[in-house]
Amino acid sequence: MSTKSHLVEQLKGGLDAPICLTWELTYACNLECVHCLSSSGRRDPRELTTDEAKAVLDELHDLQVFYINIGGGEPMIRRDFFELLEYSIGRGIGVKFSTNGAFVDADKARRLAAMDYLDIQISLDGTDAVTNDAVRGEGSYDTAIRAMQHLRDAGFGEFKISVVVTRHNVDQLDEFKALADSFGAQLRITRLRPSGRGADSWHDLHPTNIQQRQIYEWLLAHGDNVLTGDSFFHLNALGEEPLPGLNMCGAGRVVCLIDPIGDVYACPFVIHDEFKAGSVRDDGGFSHIWKHSELFTELREPQSAGACASCGSYDACQGGCMAAKFFVGIPLDGPDPECVGGHGEAAILAASATERPRPMMDHSKPVRVSTPERVPVTLGRR
Amino acid sequence: MSLLDSHLELDSQVALRPEPFGALAYHYGNRKLIFLKHPDVVRVVRELDGVTRLADVLRRCEIDERRWPSFESALSSLTESEMLHEHQVAPG
Numbered sequence: 001m002s003t004k005s006h007l008v009e010q011l012k013g014g015l016d017a018p019i020c021l022t023w024e025l026t027y028a029c030n031l032e033c034v035h036c037l038s039s040s041g042r043r044d045p046r047e048l049t050t051d052e053a054k055a056v057l058d059e060l061h062d063l064q065v066f067y068i069n070i071g072g073g074e075p076m077i078r079r080d081f082f083e084l085l086e087y088s089i090g091r092g093i094g095v096k097f098s099t100n101g102a103f104v105d106a107d108k109a110r111r112l113a114a115m116d117y118l119d120i121q122i123s124l125d126g127t128d129a130v131t132n133d134a135v136r137g138e139g140s141y142d143t144a145i146r147a148m149q150h151l152r153d154a155g156f157g158e159f160k161i162s163v164v165v166t167r168h169n170v171d172q173l174d175e176f177k178a179l180a181d182s183f184g185a186q187l188r189i190t191r192l193r194p195s196g197r198g199a200d201s202w203h204d205l206h207p208t209n210i211q212q213r214q215i216y217e218w219l220l221a222h223g224d225n226v227l228t229g230d231s232f233f234h235l236n237a238l239g240e241e242p243l244p245g246l247n248m249c250g251a252g253r254v255v256c257l258i259d260p261i262g263d264v265y266a267c268p269f270v271i272h273d274e275f276k277a278g279s280v281r282d283d284g285g286f287s288h289i290w291k292h293s294e295l296f297t298e299l300r301e302p303q304s305a306g307a308c309a310s311c312g313s314y315d316a317c318q319g320g321c322m323a324a325k326f327f328v329g330i331p332l333d334g335p336d337p338e339c340v341g342g343h344g345e346a347a348i349l350a351a352s353a354t355e356r357p358r359p360m361m362d363h364s365k366p367v368r369v370s371t372p373e374r375v376p377v378t379l380g381r382r
Numbered sequence: 383m384s385l386l387d388s389h390l391e392l393d394s395q396v397a398l399r400p401e402p403f404g405a406l407a408y409h410y411g412n413r414k415l416i417f418l419k420h421p422d423v424v425r426v427v428r429e430l431d432g433v434t435r436l437a438d439v440l441r442r443c444e445i446d447e448r449r450w451p452s453f454e455s456a457l458s459s460l461t462e463s464e465m466l467h468e469h470q471v472a473p474g
Contacts (some may be wrong), residue, residue, distance in 0.1 A: 019406070065406040066399070092397070
């Protein structure tokens with residue numbers, strides 16, 4: 001057929017190196033977002049040292065990885081954040097990093113604006129504090145907006161505003177776009193997955209069936225100017241016209257994740273032993289994992305359509321997202337939990353009888369126990 | 383001017399990475415990523431030197447003339463994304 005589908009077939013067989021590599025630099029975070037895909041909060045004592053991180057960057061340079069997506073946790077918490085940023089860019093590896101903005105002050109914004117081959121993505125999940133802070137925590141809306149103002153004042157240029165679409169902010173898509181435009185920024189919207197702490201919040205936050213059509217239609221109208229990480233390809237079964245993008249799952253084929261302790265997973269949304277391909281600390285390092293790991297080899301083989309084989313929409317939706325299925329307990333060859341043909345709900349119900357896999361590597365901060373019966377004590381000062 | 387008469391060269395901010403299907407071209411300046419979907423296209427792109435006319439490059443790479451239109455269209459999309467440009471002749 002078209003050269004695009006020919007290309008997709010090639011990509012499914014895997015590339016010599018990833019196109020889209022996400023590297024979560026730390027599990028430490030000042031926020032505790034309820035949908036955090038990596039259950040971040042506290043730093044892990046095993047996190048890669050500066051030297052280990054630089055060795056990984058050397059390897060990525062040799063593999064000709066053009067750019068990496070840095071995240072966390074909050075990556076700017078790492079003391080060597082700027083050192084690694086400069087090292088990466090110096091090795092010819094462009095960086096796009098995601099931040100909640102808490103550490104982007106006027107000084108840092110000027111420093112960032114002076115760097116080449118650098119992209120910044122500020123996370124925001126509501127166009128007002130009430131909507132955003134319900135998911136990302138109190139004060140996080142103001143923090144993000146302040147960071148955007150600093151970047152604008154420093155003349156950074158076009159940064160990104162990154163939104164996870166939920167049932168509470170889906171009606172704000174036009175407002176998000178207007179906000180991005182007002183900052184000269186680019187809007188990026190991605191799909192909520194039941195990964196990390198999202199395993200517990202997904203059932204209350206994911207868009208309803210009606211809202212899924214709303215997202216699809218909004219993307220058809222605006223998709224060419226909005227980034228999506230190709231994350232909404234399951235919506236392609238809603239109509240004849242495919243959404244812009246490659247329409248395939250890139251896990252282990254063109255995408256992968258390096259976590260803060262150097263473990264390599266098939267994608268950022270599957271932090272679980274079942275999708276762990278190895279560690280950059282192993283002999284052979286990252287290159288060996290990318291080229292030879294059993295898991296990645298398997299993911300590059302033709303996948304079975306399984307329960308979806310008889311559905312006329314399979315070519316359009318490709319069975320949806322592996323991570324979304326996995327953490328709600330649906331078999332990987334079953335329908336996506338948000339299948340627009342309506343097969344998801346029954347599959348979730350069938351799955352709840354069995355045990356759902358729990359996300360691993362939980363670095364959430366300890367739950368604060370509230371003690372309402374205690375009378376606040378005021379310390380006297382002399 | 384026909385693209386065949388132009389003296390194309392690869393932008394200095396573009397890197398080519400070989401892949402089983404051909405190559406990936408990445409522009410560090412505008413961050414565009416383009417798939418070169420045939421090894422012959424990669425071969426031609428690597429031969430562009432900013433001095434030789436495209437038609438002569440195609441001939442040098444032994445590309446059959448019947449295939450030239452598809453090369454013209456592939457190279458013109460690379461020009462649109464600023465991966466390739468006409469060689470800038472220094473004044474004087």
